[in-house]
Amino acid sequence: MKQLDGRVAVVTGGASGIGLGMARAFARSGMHLVIADLDDGALQAAVAELEAGGSQVMGMRCDVSSHEQIQALADATIAEYGAVHLLCNNAGIGIPTATHSMKLADWKWIIDVCLWGPIYGVDVFLPLIEQQEEGHINSTSSMAGLVAAQMMGAYNVAKHGVVALMATLERDLRGRNSPVHASVLCPGPINTNISRHSVEYRPGQAKPKTDGKTSGKVAKSIQDVLDNGMDPNEVGDMVVEAIASEQFWVFTHPHWTKAVQKMLDAMNADRSLTRG
Numbered sequence: 001m002k003q004l005d006g007r008v009a010v011v012t013g014g015a016s017g018i019g020l021g022m023a024r025a026f027a028r029s030g031m032h033l034v035i036a037d038l039d040d041g042a043l044q045a046a047v048a049e050l051e052a053g054g055s056q057v058m059g060m061r062c063d064v065s066s067h068e069q070i071q072a073l074a075d076a077t078i079a080e081y082g083a084v085h086l087l088c089n090n091a092g093i094g095i096p097t098a099t100h101s102m103k104l105a106d107w108k109w110i111i112d113v114c115l116w117g118p119i120y121g122v123d124v125f126l127p128l129i130e131q132q133e134e135g136h137i138n139s140t141s142s143m144a145g146l147v148a149a150q151m152m153g154a155y156n157v158a159k160h161g162v163v164a165l166m167a168t169l170e171r172d173l174r175g176r177n178s179p180v181h182a183s184v185l186c187p188g189p190i191n192t193n194i195s196r197h198s199v200e201y202r203p204g205q206a207k208p209k210t211d212g213k214t215s216g217k218v219a220k221s222i223q224d225v226l227d228n229g230m231d232p233n234e235v236g237d238m239v240v241e242a243i244a245s246e247q248f249w250v251f252t253h254p255h256w257t258k259a260v261q262k263m264l265d266a267m268n269a270d271r272s273l274t275r276g
C-alpha cells in the first residue's frame with residue numbers, strides 16, 4: 001500500500017505502547033483510525049490525543065481473544081468509514097514462567113490473546129481489506145517469535161505462531177496476486193506498559209505457581225530491559241515505512257537476528273540448541 005493518506009487503519013492494543021506509537025504514525029500519515037483495546041482509560045486518552053491532533057478516530061473496547069468481538073470491531077469500522085485498508089494485530093501480553101511451573105490457564109490466556117487474536121483478525125478482516133484495490137495486514141510478533149528463550153514458553157509458542165501465520169499469509173497472497181500485503185513486526189525491547197497490563201489482565205490474577213523466586217527475578221530483569229528500551233513512537237515510524245515499501249520483516253533491533261543465525265549454525269554444525 002503505497003499511499004496511506006485517507007485510508008482506514010485498525011490497530012488492536014492501540015491505546016498504549018507500540019500500538020499507540022503506530023496509531024500516532026498512521027495519524028501523521030493522514031489515515032483515519034480505529035483503536036481497539038481493553039484499557040478504557042487509556043483508550044479515551046488516546047482517542048482524545050489523536051482527535052486533538054486533527055485525526056478522525058474511533059475508539060472501541062474489544063478483547064482480541066474473542067472472535068465475536070473482532071467481528072463487532074470490523075462491523076463498527078465499516079459502519080463508521082465504509083472501508084478498511086490496514087489491520088495491525090498488535091495486542092499482546094506475557095508472563096515469564098518456567099515451562100514446568102506454568103499453569104494451563106496462563107498457557108490458554110497467552111495463546112488466546114497473542115495467537116488466536118491475530119488469527120481472528122485475519123479471518124474477519126482479510127475479506128474486507130481485499131475488497132479494496134490495496135491493503136495490508138501487519139501482526140506484532142517479537143524476537144521471541146524467532147528464538148525461544150527460557151521462561152517464556154507460552155509467549156514463545158504464540159509469537160512463533162504469529163511469524164508462521166504472517167509468512168504463510170504473505171506467500172498465499174502473492175500466490176494469488178492479491179492487492180493485499182502482509183508483514184510481521186519483531187520488536188526487541190521497547191519501553192511500554194506490557195508488564196503492568198500483563199499482571200492486571202492475568203486470569204484470576206493469581207501469583208505464578210512458584211518457582212516464584214526465579215520468575216520474580218526474571219520478571220524484574222525483563223522490566224529493567226524494557227524500561228531502557230526503544231521509544232514506541234520510533235516503532236510506529238518503522239511500521240509506516242515497512243507498509244509503504246511492502247517489506248515483510250520489520251525489526252526494531254536488526255542486530256538481534258544474529259541469535260537466529262547462531263541457532264541455525266549450531267543446528268547445522270552438531271544439531272545442538274544454542275543457550276538462551
Ligand SMILES: NC(=O)c1ccc[n+]([C@@H]2O[C@H](COP(=O)([O-])OP(=O)(O)OC[C@H]3O[C@@H](n4cnc5c(N)ncnc54)[C@H](O)[C@@H]3O)[C@@H](O)[C@H]2O)c1
Pocket residue numbers: 012013014015016017018019036037038039042062063064065090091092093094113140141142143186187188189190191192193194195197198201226229232
Ligand atoms: N514491549 C516490548 O519490548 C515488546 C517486545 C516484543 C513484542 N512486543 C509485543 O508488542 C505488542 C504490544 O505490546 P506493548 O509492549 O506495546 O504493551 P502495552 O501493554 O503498552 O500495549 C498493549 C496494549 O494491548 C492491550 N491489550 C492487552 N490484552 C488485550 C486484549 N485481550 N484485547 C485487546 N487489547 C488488549 C493493552 O490494554 C495495551 O493497551 C504485544 O503483542 C507484545 O507482545 C512488545
